[in-house]
Amino acid sequence: MRPPSPVWHPFTQHAVQGEIPTIVRNEGAWLETADGRRIFDAISSWWVVTHGHRHPQIMQAIKTQADLLDQIIFAGFTHPPAEELAQQLVAMTPPELKHVFFSDSGSTSVEVGLKMALGFWLHSGEDRRHILALEGAYHGDTIGGMSVGERGVFNAPYEPLLFDVSRLPFPHRGREQETLQALEKACNEQAIAALIIEPLILGAGGMLIYEPRVLSEMARICQSHGVLLIADEVMTGWGRTGTLFACEQAGVVPDIGCYSKGLTGGSVPLAVTLCRGEIFDAHYSQDRRKTFFHSSSYTANPIACAAALANLKIWQHEPVMQRISDLAAVHAKALDRFRDDRRFCNIRQIGTIAALDLAVTDAGYLADIGPRLYGHFMARGLLVRPLGNTIYLMPPYCSTADEINAVYRAIADIA
Ligand SMILES: *Cc1c(COP(=O)(O)O)cnc(C)c1O
Numbered sequence: 001m002r003p004p005s006p007v008w009h010p011f012t013q014h015a016v017q018g019e020i021p022t023i024v025r026n027e028g029a030w031l032e033t034a035d036g037r038r039i040f041d042a043i044s045s046w047w048v049v050t051h052g053h054r055h056p057q058i059m060q061a062i063k064t065q066a067d068l069l070d071q072i073i074f075a076g077f078t079h080p081p082a083e084e085l086a087q088q089l090v091a092m093t094p095p096e097l098k099h100v101f102f103s104d105s106g107s108t109s110v111e112v113g114l115k116m117a118l119g120f121w122l123h124s125g126e127d128r129r130h131i132l133a134l135e136g137a138y139h140g141d142t143i144g145g146m147s148v149g150e151r152g153v154f155n156a157p158y159e160p161l162l163f164d165v166s167r168l169p170f171p172h173r174g175r176e177q178e179t180l181q182a183l184e185k186a187c188n189e190q191a192i193a194a195l196i197i198e199p200l201i202l203g204a205g206g207m208l209i210y211e212p213r214v215l216s217e218m219a220r221i222c223q224s225h226g227v228l229l230i231a232d233e234v235m236t237g238w239g240r241t242g243t244l245f246a247c248e249q250a251g252v253v254p255d256i257g258c259y260s261k262g263l264t265g266g267s268v269p270l271a272v273t274l275c276r277g278e279i280f281d282a283h284y285s286q287d288r289r290k291t292f293f294h295s296s297s298y299t300a301n302p303i304a305c306a307a308a309l310a311n312l313k314i315w316q317h318e319p320v321m322q323r324i325s326d327l328a329a330v331h332a333k334a335l336d337r338f339r340d341d342r343r344f345c346n347i348r349q350i351g352t353i354a355a356l357d358l359a360v361t362d363a364g365y366l367a368d369i370g371p372r373l374y375g376h377f378m379a380r381g382l383l384v385r386p387l388g389n390t391i392y393l394m395p396p397y398c399s400t401a402d403e404i405n406a407v408y409r410a411i412a413d414i415a
Contacts, residue, residue: 107140238262
């Protein structure tokens with residue numbers, strides 16, 4: 001039987017999905033349903049919300065901007081919020097990143113990054129087209145993003161549309177050398193254009209964490225072979241891993257960086273792809289064929305840019321880093337209690353992200369355990385959306401210790 005609503009939801013199998021709650025209001029770390037229930041947003045509404053829902057300064061910036069400008073064409077025109085945001089982003093990231101290309105989602109920021117890399121090589125007159133990626137990676141659901149992401153049930157139907165990439169084994173603890181050797185080998189054997197990575201943690205791939213020194217080594221190998229490094233910081237950016245950007249922990253400056261989710265504090269969609277001067281310069285020419293041919297209709301939406309500027313102000317004027325380290329400490333303390341609990345394994349944390357696996361034989365994303373756990377948490381007013389048997393928390397930075405500990409109590413209650 002078809003559901004009563006015409007809405008087709010993302011990553012939702014409507015034939016097995018239970019009732020879908022209607023959210024009418026949110027504030028801080030909480031969602032409110034139409035029938036008056038309150039739900040704690042332990043995954044920041046799919047990793048986008050950083051300071052909390054409806055931060056007053058971001059909401060005010062959106063209102064103020066809406067009185068001046070809505071969308072305007074961004075080819076051949078510019079506007080103050082985009083100019084100011086680009087200036088500030090360049091100032092707060094490493095000096096090598098000199099140019100800012102706007103788009104409207106994490107996936108498109110990745111597409112833009114891949115196109116920049118390919119354009120760079122073509123316009124530099126070198127035949128390098130091959131892309132390297134990590135096993136288990138997730139880079140979005142557009143065709144390019146899926147191509148560089150792990151193949152599996154999520155993209156099997158679209159396989160004919162996806163381009164080939166070479167994969168490096170994930171740098172599991174103790175087996176990091178295999179990844180580095182595979183990278184070295186690939187760089188020696190093929191004309192590699194770029195390596196795309198999620199720095200320090202694979203998100204949708206299962207919250208798998210690897211060491212900063214592996215990232216530094218990967219960057220060093222890329223550099224020694226002239227291979228561009230694309231850092232997809234769509235999830236890791238904006239403090240998630242304990243530093244503003246994950247690459248900082250490895251002392252790595254990517255050639256191309258993709259940022260979205262927390263860019264507007266999670267309020268409205270916006271993304272940016274930053275790149276080194278050389279990449280812009282390769283496109284800078286009297287020859288119009290070297291134009292960077294990419295746009296989306298809503299490129300650099302002024303209201304979204306104003307929201308992002310308000311987000312940057314919050315980072316400057318509020319103790320965001322302190323909140324992040326407090327939150328990390330709450331995770332660390334709570335996770336400790338699960339170390340001797342045989343029901344769980346692979347207990348791990350990086351900054352504000354904590355994860356543990358339920359020790360079951362039936363693992364994997366499609367395992368029944370996922371929806372069962374989801375129901376377990378929802379019944380307790382907690383939004384937790386396990387990836388198969390991986391339970392993770394990625395709460396907004398305004399969450400209190402009591403709120404976080406309530407989620408850990410619910411985890412301990414899993415029968
Ligand atoms: C979420 C995510 C994306 C895709 O972003 P969307 O805004 O959903 O298109 C890309 N890369 C990573 C690492 C992500 O976590």
